Amino acid sequence: MLTINSSRLLANLEELGQIGAAAAGGVSRPALSQADVAGRDWFKRRVLAAGLQFRADGAGNLSALLPAQHSEAKTVLAGSHLDTVPNGGRFDGALGVLCALEALQTIKEAGVKLPCHLEAISFTDEEGAVVSMLGSRALTGQLTPADLRDVRQPGALDAGLRRLKLTRADVLAAGRNPATLAGFVELHIEQGRRLESQQLDLGVVTAIVGIRSFWLHFTGQAGHAGTTPLAARADALRGAAAFVLAAQQLVQERHSPGVMNCGQIQVEPGSFNIIPARVRLALEFRHGTEAELEAMQADLLALAGTVAGQHGLEFSSEVVDACRAAAMDAALIGLVERTAAELGLTSTRLLSFAGHDSQTMSAITPTALFFVPSVNGISHNPAEFTHPKDVVNGANVLLHTLLQLAGRCSD
Numbered sequence: 001m002l003t004i005n006s007s008r009l010l011a012n013l014e015e016l017g018q019i020g021a022a023a024a025g026g027v028s029r030p031a032l033s034q035a036d037v038a039g040r041d042w043f044k045r046r047v048l049a050a051g052l053q054f055r056a057d058g059a060g061n062l063s064a065l066l067p068a069q070h071s072e073a074k075t076v077l078a079g080s081h082l083d084t085v086p087n088g089g090r091f092d093g094a095l096g097v098l099c100a101l102e103a104l105q106t107i108k109e110a111g112v113k114l115p116c117h118l119e120a121i122s123f124t125d126e127e128g129a130v131v132s133m134l135g136s137r138a139l140t141g142q143l144t145p146a147d148l149r150d151v152r153q154p155g156a157l158d159a160g161l162r163r164l165k166l167t168r169a170d171v172l173a174a175g176r177n178p179a180t181l182a183g184f185v186e187l188h189i190e191q192g193r194r195l196e197s198q199q200l201d202l203g204v205v206t207a208i209v210g211i212r213s214f215w216l217h218f219t220g221q222a223g224h225a226g227t228t229p230l231a232a233r234a235d236a237l238r239g240a241a242a243f244v245l246a247a248q249q250l251v252q253e254r255h256s257p258g259v260m261n262c263g264q265i266q267v268e269p270g271s272f273n274i275i276p277a278r279v280r281l282a283l284e285f286r287h288g289t290e291a292e293l294e295a296m297q298a299d300l301l302a303l304a305g306t307v308a309g310q311h312g313l314e315f316s317s318e319v320v321d322a323c324r325a326a327a328m329d330a331a332l333i334g335l336v337e338r339t340a341a342e343l344g345l346t347s348t349r350l351l352s353f354a355g356h357d358s359q360t361m362s363a364i365t366p367t368a369l370f371f372v373p374s375v376n377g378i379s380h381n382p383a384e385f386t387h388p389k390d391v392v393n394g395a396n397v398l399l400h401t402l403l404q405l406a407g408r409c410s411d
């Protein structure tokens with residue numbers, strides 16, 4: 001059975017990890033920075049040294065290509081991202097790109113002819129240094145001029161694009177025709193400890209969770225914090241606090257594995273000696289399907305109303321944002337699982353609670369995302385680590401998934 005060159009793959013990971021590296025061990029290659037450009041140049045040299053074709057699109061996505069015999073063949077994509085968060089780790093994103101490159105190089109060296117083009121891709125700015133998931137959103141035609149408003153750091157987008165010799169018009173024209181694609185597969189580190197704690201080799205993602213966020217408004221009555229009897233108060237903060245505790249319990253009991261968070265609060269008037277009259281509380285929750293999100297939303301908002309009533313408060317809510325849950329392709333989930341089993345590896349199905357380029361790609365082509373274990377679940381941190389055996393396992397599953405997928409995509 002064909003296997004990837006593990007020493008070459010591990011050496012590539014090590015070498016890329018030196019680009020943007022700090023003495024303390026962290027890696028900083030935020031998208032469109034000088035270090036990102038250096039990482040991109042390194043990747044291009046690696047692609048050409050592997051005897052593969054190199055391509056860069058208008059959104060700065062970089063690809064290695066292994067063409068099929070017929071130029072009109074469809075393309076099977078695999079990859080992730082080379083950018084990192086500031087002071088991040090060596091594996092988040094880099095693993096998926098370098099394993100895809102290694103798989104293509106292995107297939108080329110073995111002389112295997114496939115009826116589909118294979119493409120190993122690195123998407124621009126997955127981590128959102130400038131515009132979150134810029135590359136995959138541009139490729140899938142989901143980016144509008146309004147998305148390029150550059151609100152996080154005015155001027156950063158244009159300055160960064162100049163480093164890549166690209167313009168906003170190039171980015172907006174980088175969309176690809178879905179009819180030319182035959183699927184996308186992303187290998188990523190888990191960034192959690194579910195696989196490690198169950199001692200499993202692989203996690204096959206069924207969906208990337210959707211996220212909904214709301215402002216919750218609890219309104220009571222301000223009053224003298226000394227002279228008003230405790231029982232007679234309409235204390236907005238007391239109601240909000242009761243909601244936070246009850247909501248956690250509700251989600252655990254009725255919506256697991258969905259999760260929620262109350263991450264910000266404002267109290268008015270905001271004084272030691274005045275009973276809180278108004279509270280604005282940030283609520284965010286995540287789950288794997290729109291139906292589950294809908295059910296969570298109904299339960300959480302109903303609970304907030306009930307708790308408010310028990311504390312003599314008015315309650316209202318305000319939608320802040322919603323990001324849809326993204327289902328991975330059922331047939332590809334099965335293919336990754338069978339491939340893992342054939343290689344003697346254990347796997348489980350799970351949700352991804354973090355965002356990935358796969359959620360964007362799944363809108364236009366059948367998509368699979370699978371995880372290898374992260375030691376102690378640590379990620380976005382210099383201590384991020386995945387054992388070499390897990391890196392190699394993931395790469396071999398990716399290799400054989402791509403061989404299967406590209407071997408039968410001629411129709």
Ligand SMILES: [Zn+2]
Pocket residue numbers: 081092093126188356
């Ligand atoms: Zn990532």
